[in-house]
Amino acid sequence: MNRLHIGHLADIEEKGARTFMVEDTEIAVFKLSDGSLHAVENRCPHKGGKLSEGMVCGTSVHCPLHDWKIDLRNGKVHEPDDGCLNTYKTEIDGASGEIYITIAG
Numbered sequence: 001m002n003r004l005h006i007g008h009l010a011d012i013e014e015k016g017a018r019t020f021m022v023e024d025t026e027i028a029v030f031k032l033s034d035g036s037l038h039a040v041e042n043r044c045p046h047k048g049g050k051l052s053e054g055m056v057c058g059t060s061v062h063c064p065l066h067d068w069k070i071d072l073r074n075g076k077v078h079e080p081d082d083g084c085l086n087t088y089k090t091e092i093d094g095a096s097g098e099i100y101i102t103i104a105g
């Protein structure tokens with residue numbers, strides 16, 4: 001398990017995302033309107049659209065290519081489509097606002 005520092009809470013706008021690379025995987029960290037953070041692989045399971053460029057609505061993101069909807073809390077694609085993304089645990093240091101994610105492996 002690797003715990004990585006990826007930035008500060010203030011670096012991500014509400015309903016926005018920040019991306020970064022871990023080895024050859026691009027990860028997108030989204031901030032929802034309730035302030036919670038969710039980290040997912042930045043690659044739509046349909047045809048690889050960059051989810052960080054999609055629109056956040058509630059707890060889901062709409063893929064910018066063909067509008068699949070993906071739940072950012074668990075990485076699951078909403079029906080009638082089907083699929084799942086890798087998700088990563090996020091932590092916020094309450095005092096400093098620094099953000100960490102945990103990568104298995």
Ligand code: FES
Pocket residue numbers: 044045046047048049063064065066067068
């Ligand atoms: S690539 Fe995301 S919906 Fe097609």
